[in-house]
Amino acid sequence: MTDSNYLRVTVWGENIHEKTSKAVSKVYPKGMHTAIADALNKDKTIKAVTATLDQPEHGLTEKLLAETDVLTWWGHAGHEQVDDKIVERVKNRVLEGMGIIILHSGHFAKIFKALMGTSCALTWREAGEKERLWICNPGHPIVQGIKGPYFELQHEEMYGEPFGIPTPDEQIFISWFTGGEVFRSGVTYKRGNGKVFYFRPGHETYPTYHDANVQLVIRNAAHWAKPEGKYPQTCPNIPFDKAPETVIPWGDSVHEDDGAIASVAAKKKKAK
């Protein structure tokens, strides 16, 4: 297979807890990002690489993003350390068509908030409760291969409603926790031409990314989110004589023939 035949996934992790907390490095000795990338690379049609916050440009260079079909995002303690310029760069790639999978505490990442336009706030409790993830649509590509109407994680952080997100395009999972709360734990959106999947589980001190069902969902989601063509980001002027059908221009316009706004063009001319 050539490179272009692989689904190219970049796994982004802030990689802070792994370096500062023994509880986390015990569960993820090589970092959560490596565990997630390893899970993706079990699929021979996927080529997953990692990028982390501490790298130049957080590892998300123009070149890497141009060669990324789907980006996964795990952040928590370092949301504010993510450079706004990089957030804008990632957002533009999503609008163009790159898929993005936001994991767990990434609900409060700048990139998710920018894509949603809402608070993305929720309620939470760290008590190692059982999470039961009910499948809302058994026919959806993201849940293929999961046996049964739900799967469970024995120990997870609780996230509860209300979750400050826009109404999802599709709801894939709804979670129930031992404490009684429920949460929209798998939701999809389209932003521009990019597909967005938010997937709730993944608290740093629990072995969630070693779970077979969680790994399967992330692999399925990567395939589901792959780009479907590129969406234009500019607004080119189509002059009347280039229209598919004959157009006889009528009326005054503030635009010059080339589409520039006349008053702005005149100012520019004067400045020269």
Ligand code: ZN
């Ligand atoms: Zn957490």
